[in-house]
Amino acid sequence: MNKIEVKVCLGTTCFVMGAANLQELIETVPQKYGDKVDVSGHPCLGLCSINWEYSKAPYVKVDDEIISEATVEKVLNVIERKLKDEHQ
Numbered sequence: 211m212n213k214i215e216v217k218v219c220l221g222t223t224c225f226v227m228g229a230a231n232l233q234e235l236i237e238t239v240p241q242k243y244g245d246k247v248d249v250s251g252h253p254c255l256g257l258c259s260i261n262w263e264y265s266k267a268p269y270v271k272v273d274d275e276i277i278s279e280a281t282v283e284k285v286l287n288v289i290e291r292k293l294k295d296e297h298q
């Protein structure tokens with residue numbers, strides 16, 4: 211089974227738009243999912259600059275899936291869904 215990879219953007223735009231709360235994931239995810247999920251913080255993922263005016267920062271990537279206006283809850287839901295999908 212491949213690990214699910216979670217990348218939390220800690221770039222300036224995402225930080226200003228609320229990514230500070232998402233740093234909680236860096237502690238919570240390993241506690242909850244052990245080594246099934248890798249979580250790490252990254253500088254700007256380049257998503258905020260695609261369309262600044264309509265930016266939906268903060269962003270988190272879960273494997274190839276981009277989560278915009280990310281919250282801890284949204285990210286955990288995607289992880290749960292992916293873990294379930296892998297077991298079917």
Ligand code: FES
Binds near residue numbers: 269
């Ligand atoms: S600062 Fe997060 S995508 Fe640019």
